[in-house]
Amino acid sequence: MEEVNKKNNHKIGSITVITGNMFSGKTGLLIAKYNQSKNYRKCLVFKPVLDNRYSETEIVSHDKDKIKAIPINSIQDIERYKDQGENIYIDEIHFFKEDVNTYLNNLANQNKEIVVAGGSEKYGSYCRFHYKPVSKTTPNKNKNSLIIIAGGSGTGKTTVEALLSQDPNITKLISTTTRPKREGEEHGKDYYFISKEEFETELEKGRFLEHVIYDGNYYGVHGKVIDLVLGTQRKNGVIIVDVEGFRQIKKYCQEKGYNAISYWFKSESMEKMVEHMKKRGTSEPEIIRRLIIEEKEGKFSSEFDYILTVKEGGLAEAVQEIKEKLKNYEVS
Ligand SMILES: Nc1ncnc2c1ncn2[C@@H]1O[C@H](COP(=O)(O)OP(=O)(O)OP(=O)(O)O)[C@@H](O)[C@H]1O
Known part of the structure; x- marks a missing residue:
């Protein structure tokens, strides 16, 4: 890493x-x-x-x-x-x-x-830099962190998020959507399902940290979801976002005093990414569209705390690495 x-x-x-x-x-x-x-x-x-x-x-x-x-x-x-x-x-x-x-x-x-x-x-000795951040005047009392994951399609983000959220101390942050609930889905488990009007009202108030419109429906991450998991429940959270979503969520966490640990996911090669997408049944035109997005967004990977190249067959290892890193962020 x-x-x-x-x-x-x-x-x-x-x-x-x-x-x-x-x-x-x-x-x-x-x-x-x-x-x-x-x-x-x-x-x-x-x-x-x-x-x-x-x-x-x-x-x-x-x-x-x-x-x-x-x-x-x-x-x-x-x-x-x-x-x-x-x-x-x-x-x-x-x-x-x-x-x-x-x-x-x-x-x-x-x-x-x-x-x-x-x-x-x-x-000479110029490269002997040791950055020792001092304590802030209002120290962060929250020992929990939000794991923010972004990266190319087919790099294992969803799989890693699902594996991380099997840990009782890590909760997947639930997005809000206006799309109709599908059979078997539960409000508050799969999504928060709200009406278009409610979504737009909250959007106007600036309560959504990021949002997209897909297939005519809104999807977004509401700030109160982060407050619920990190503030009220005092658990670690995990979320997958795009680069702009990452920036907004990082800013929100900084303002609220929550720890955020951000990862940019990569596969070992572009061929592997394509292979993963194909395996999942993504169509050729969609693969091309996603590779273009990855190329555009990948330029900002250095904004993330860590770039994680997930080895082939190494999804569990990636989960372990993230969990290990999480321990370092815990403030006693
Ligand atoms: N490093 C890896 N080794 C083996 N299989 C992998 C690896 N990364 C991803 N896969 C497989 O590729 C498929 C896609 O993975 P996943 O859905 O987790 O990717 P993703 O990054 O969330 O993609 P998207 O952004 O398109 O949703 C899954 O079947 C997953 O098991």
Whole structure:
């Protein structure tokens, strides 16, 4: 499992360190991460004044990708700009000689998502970052977490969710729908079944964290469902969503002080994904449609806490990994 962001259960920021040898593509990756986030987060980019090899005011990768950057002399210069950004990108971090670790830890604890790129080990100790989030002033008393799962079709999300929810401490969050109840389905077990009018009223009030219209019916996740499981029942929850749903639910959890652990699911290969979809009886045109969605949404996989490549035949193993990780998030 790839850990994308070093975060703990307080969810108050992150530091992602991109390191490696010269010409290994560190700046290119930093630029890619910036491009992924720039349209929906306020982003600030910095570079050391000393690094004027290609440009004074731009970060330039070896592939000649470039983005505008603010040149700074000292890491502390970020102080003047920090309120204008939620995400902070710093290239060539090893050029700064002062204690960048302490400064960036403080910044991350102000809820900033930080990405730094730095040269190879021979340049010194820059890569010895240890992000130690401080306790929030109002510590999170809820030791339970919401497991948020997103990812491509046929990657095992539904199977893993079902296996996780067999655990008495993990509850699958129930969605709300306006579609008619089918035989055997139960209100509050399969879905909360409500009328179109009720759905639209709640939607207008902003109570749905995400919703879609499929086949003329609404489907959505109501905020009160998260409150019920994590707040009232004090259980862990699990939910499958798309990228936008993940963002809204993560934001809601942050506002409410609930822990959220997010996973982006992948299969070992695209062929395996297709094989799984075929096995399940998904039609060819639908497979193509889903692969296109996966390609589009997959660009945002780095926003998730973990990228989980589910090995072939490894669904139970994936469940175990998630459960193990869940233990680390429990606040005693
Ligand atoms: N890693 C895996 N190894 C073996 N079989 C798998 C694996 N991942 C998924 N499958 C199989 O593929 C099928 C589809 O899995 P599942 O419905 O859990 O995927 P999904 O990610 O929820 O897809 P969708 O988003 O389309 O609903 C199931 O039959 C499941 O058993």
